[in-house]
Amino acid sequence: MNRNRSRSEQKSLVEGHTFSVPSITGNPFTPELVSAVHSLPSLQASLGEITDSLRTIRNLTEEISDIKKDLWEEDGFDHRIKLIAQQQVDGEDELQQLRQENRSLREDVNMLKCIVINLERTVIKNQNEIIDLKSRSMKQNILIHNLPEEDGENLFVKIPELIKTHFKVDTSFANIHRNGPKIQGKPRTITGRLNKFTDKDLILQAQRENKNQRTEQAEEIDQNSSLQHNSTFFITPQTPIELSENRKKLLELNSKYWKANVKTRIVGEKLVFPNGSIHRDKVQKPKAEQILGMDQAEREAL
Secondary structure: OHHHHHHHHHHHHHHOOOOOOOOOOOOOOOHHHHHHHHOHHHHHHHHHHHHHHHHHHHHHHHHHHHHHHHHHOOOOHHHHHHHHHHHHHHHHHHHHHHHHHHHHHHHHHHHHHHHHHHHHHHHHHHHHHHHHHHHHHOOOEEEEEOOOOOOOOOHHHHHHHHHHHHHOOOOOEEEEEEOOOOEOOEOOOEEEEEOOHHHHHHHHHHHHHHHHOOOHHHHOOOOOOHHHHOOOOEEEEOOOHHHHHHHHHHHHHHHHHHHOOOOOEEEOOEEEOOOOOEOOOOOOOOOHHHHOOOOHHHHHOO
């Protein structure tokens, strides 16, 4: 009975994880059994370590499972990487398409540049031709300024008589008229087309001579004479307004330089300095090829 109780006590002690070697009063245990009983605590520790390891492995397994889900499920990393790769492919296709469109747009822009520049050149050429045609059509025309108007005046008779009296030139007109609507208190300019072109130079030359000479005969004109009433009129050649504006500008510049003791002179439509150089505006109107940023090679290729 003592033997059975000892075994039962040993079993309960093992199950309670408390081990002690009971005193042996009866038949002694075999050495193997005693060694096994002594090794139970280390076995228990090993079992605990194994349990912890298994728990860690289970946690790692769960984490690996989660990682696999993140990698391979529909919204996982693999799916996202594939989407990114596809987007890159699509982006390269779009980039290639944009490059082609950009190349095409460059060609269109270059073509438009050529069209604009050629149009500008054509416009300038046409403007110059129009001005030249206007000048030719006005070649025999003169303008008579500041001549008071009279009711019922016959300019075909009146003007040749004035020119004969003041400039000693016999002339006649193919056409002559006052310009524009009548203005109260201000005589309208007269445009006359001479029958002879040579008369124009004679009239203008005689007018210059009269301006430079102040004779007693001119100062003693009868105060009641109609000629004295008309003595303030003057004559200019008719030119296109573009040339008139340029001429006015040149005259102003010429006067300015003369006041600064620079002896400039007007030659044609240019202001020439004493050293032969030609006056140019400090700020030039930009040309289309300059605005469009074309280089010399591109301009020459037009």
